[in-house]
Amino acid sequence: MEFREQQAIYLQIAEYACEQILLKSWPPGTKILSIRDLAVLMEVNPNTVQRAYDFLQQREIIVNKRGVGYFAAEGATERVVAFRKEQFIETELPVFFRNMYLLNMSVEDIKGRYDQFINQNFKETQS
Amino acid sequence: MIEIENLSFGYSRKKLLYKNLNLSLKSGGVYGLLGKNGAGKSTLLKNMAGTLFPVNGSITINGRHPYKRQPSFLETIYYIAEDVYVPPLTIKKYQNLFAPFYPKFNIDSFYQYLRELEVDADSKLNRLSFGQQKKFVIAFALACNTDVILMDEPTNGLDIPSKSQFRKLIASVMNEDRLIMISTHQVRDLENMIDNIIIVDSGNLLLHASVGNITDKLCFKTVTEIPESARVLYKERTLQGNAVVMENTLGEDSKLNLEFLFNGIVENPEMAKQIFSTTQTLSA
Numbered sequence: 001m002e003f004r005e006q007q008a009i010y011l012q013i014a015e016y017a018c019e020q021i022l023l024k025s026w027p028p029g030t031k032i033l034s035i036r037d038l039a040v041l042m043e044v045n046p047n048t049v050q051r052a053y054d055f056l057q058q059r060e061i062i063v064n065k066r067g068v069g070y071f072a073a074e075g076a077t078e079r080v081v082a083f084r085k086e087q088f089i090e091t092e093l094p095v096f097f098r099n100m101y102l103l104n105m106s107v108e109d110i111k112g113r114y115d116q117f118i119n120q121n122f123k124e125t126q127s
Numbered sequence: 128m129i130e131i132e133n134l135s136f137g138y139s140r141k142k143l144l145y146k147n148l149n150l151s152l153k154s155g156g157v158y159g160l161l162g163k164n165g166a167g168k169s170t171l172l173k174n175m176a177g178t179l180f181p182v183n184g185s186i187t188i189n190g191r192h193p194y195k196r197q198p199s200f201l202e203t204i205y206y207i208a209e210d211v212y213v214p215p216l217t218i219k220k221y222q223n224l225f226a227p228f229y230p231k232f233n234i235d236s237f238y239q240y241l242r243e244l245e246v247d248a249d250s251k252l253n254r255l256s257f258g259q260q261k262k263f264v265i266a267f268a269l270a271c272n273t274d275v276i277l278m279d280e281p282t283n284g285l286d287i288p289s290k291s292q293f294r295k296l297i298a299s300v301m302n303e304d305r306l307i308m309i310s311t312h313q314v315r316d317l318e319n320m321i322d323n324i325i326i327v328d329s330g331n332l333l334l335h336a337s338v339g340n341i342t343d344k345l346c347f348k349t350v351t352e353i354p355e356s357a358r359v360l361y362k363e364r365t366l367q368g369n370a371v372v373m374e375n376t377l378g379e380d381s382k383l384n385l386e387f388l389f390n391g392i393v394e395n396p397e398m399a400k401q402i403f404s405t406t407q408t409l410s411a
Contacts, residue, residue, distance in 0.1 A: 006348060008380045009319055036299060043294035044319040045157055046301050051339075 007091075009044060013052035015087075016042075018061065018080040021072050028076045031069050032062060059083055128154055129175065129275070129306065133184035136174055140182060144170060144330040147184065152323075154274065155303040156337075159321035160310040161389050166327050168310040169209065172277045175308075176206035188275060202229055205268040209279040213252035213260050221252060222267070229271035237270035243292050258284040265293065269300050278309045282316040290316050314385035324385070326392050333396045336403065338383055344402055346375040347384045358398055361391030374402050 017038075020026040035053060039046040053070060056062045061080055063073045073079070100110065129152040137143035144167045152158055162168045173179040174186055177193030177200070186193055191200040214221070218241070226232040241248050244262040252260060261284050268276055282290050297320050301307065311317055324341065326334040336344075345360065351368045353359060361372040372384070372391045392399045 006382055008342060008382050011380065012382075039298040039301075040295045042319075043291060043298060045322045046298060047156075047322050048319065 010048050010051040010055065013038070013042060013044070013049055014055050017052065017056055018084060021061065021076050021080050022084075026072045026076075028072050028074050031071050034069055128152065128189055130187040131184070132187075134174065134181050134186060135183035136170060136179065136181050138170075143182065146330060148330070148332055150325070150332060150335060152306060152308070154306045155301075156306060156323045157297065157301060157321050158306070158308040158323045158325055159314075159317060159385070160308055160325050160327070161312075161314070161385070162310075162327040163393065164312075167330050168327060169279050171327065172206065172279055172308070172310060175275075176204060176277055177201070178206070198228075203273050204275040204277070205229075205271050205273045206277040207264055207268050207279060207281060209283065211257075211260050211264045213255075213263065215251065215253040217251050218246075218248050218263065225267070226271075229273065231272035233270050233272055236272075237266060240266035240269055240296060243296065244289055245292075258286060258289065261285065262289060265296070269296060274305060276305070276307045278307070280311055280313070281309060282311065282313050294320055314389065318383070318385050321385075324388070326389060328393055328396070331396075333392050334399060334403070341388065342375070342381060342383055343378075344375055345388070346373055346377070346379045347371075347381045347387060348373075348379070358402060360395050360398055360402065361387050363387065363390075 017026070017032070020032070021028070026032045033041070035046050035049045039049045042049070053062060053064075057064060059079060060073055061076050061083065062070050064070055099105075100107075129150070131148055131150040134145050134148040134150075135143050136145045148171075160168050160171065170179065174181055175188065175193055177196050180194045188200070188204065191197065191203075193200065193204075216224070222234070222237065226234070226237075238248055241263065244266055246255070246259055246262050246266065250259070250263075252263065255263065261281070265278075265281060268278075282293060285293060294317070297307065309317060309321070321338065323337050324334060325332070347370075349365060349367045349370050353362060353369055353371060354373070357376050358374040359371055360374075363370045370384075370387060372387045375381075
């Protein structure tokens with residue numbers, strides 16, 4: 001995996017895990033990769049994966065069953081969505097807003113384009 | 128567990144490289160030893176391995192003194208020098224000859240590591256290229272299952288896919304009882320493998336901290352304007368703006384950049400010391 005420059009690695013690994021859950025590769029209730037296996041896959045220190053898993057456990061996205069391993073929590077999908085929303089508001093929106101301001105674009109400009117984008121890309125799923 | 132107390136070492140008694148060095152390393156960590164050429168990285172590793180002896184002070188590794196070179200100590204440590212030496216033997220003969228010195232040697236792991244690093248197990252060692260020899264030594268060292276592994280520039284001479292395989296191997300063999308210490312200039316190769324960083328310069332210890340500790344105290348980011356209020360350890364102009372390493376006053380969670388950290392610490396050792404000591408008392 002290519003890591004981005006700015007964000008802490010453990011958060012990027014947590015994000016990877018969240019994505020696996022949203023993509024249904026790690027469905028709720030199933031066993032997920034062990035710390036070591038994910039560390040090998042990502043080529044990072046196992047302690048970093050441990051930190052990412054601790055982080056996800058705190059948010060009840062994954063659970064640790066002692067002696068068995070880590071599982072995607074029941075209701076993981078909803079919690080991932082909530083967590084990603086929080087992250088989007090904290091990290092991506094400020095950049096987006098800054099660009100809107102710099103390029104002198106109004107909320108109305110954006111709204112029109114947003115509706116058009118949804119129409120083109122997500123029409124079926126919305127109706 | 129490695130304890131270095133008041134270590135002094137010099138290649139001549141009149142000119143000491145290390146003076147009263149103190150350092151304590153715990154098992155379960157991958158330590159990155161960084162320093163400029165001639166800073167004393169290899170010297171420190173050799174003192175730990177028992178190939179050089181301290182002039183004063185002591186090194187204790189899991190309760191034993193390396194300079195005594197007791198077999199019961201030597202079977203618990205593996206030191207990979209930067210320039211590896213291999214005798215004119217086949218891999219099989221080498222293993223028959225040297226593996227018995229290491230009671231925890233695992234033959235299955237050995238051949239598995241060789242496969243993963245793409246070294247032909249039927250080779251004669253002196254016929255291999257430098258990179259292949261180095262990979263053979265790495266595979267052998269890891270298969271010895273020693274408590275301590277010291278590696279001097281292990282990724283030098285490795286091709287691009289081998290570097291990735293090397294990282295995977297380190298991630299897979301790391302456990303709570305092991306201590307891995309890697310000296311390197313190729314910071315990018317190992318940036319995400321290292322969880323503790325030691326920076327030495329002219330025999331002085333400039334930094335010894337965990338990655339978590341470093342990102343608590345320092346913030347790595349790119350800014351359009353350098354803030355005047357915070358202490359800036361290092362700055363570099365990039366295409367996106369100014370890449371800075373500054374005091375982490377806002378508790379931001381950023382990604383460590385080893386290259387910038389190293390430059391900052393070596394250029395501003397005094398400021399680094401202040402940042403690390405003041406914030407330490409705040410959080411304690």
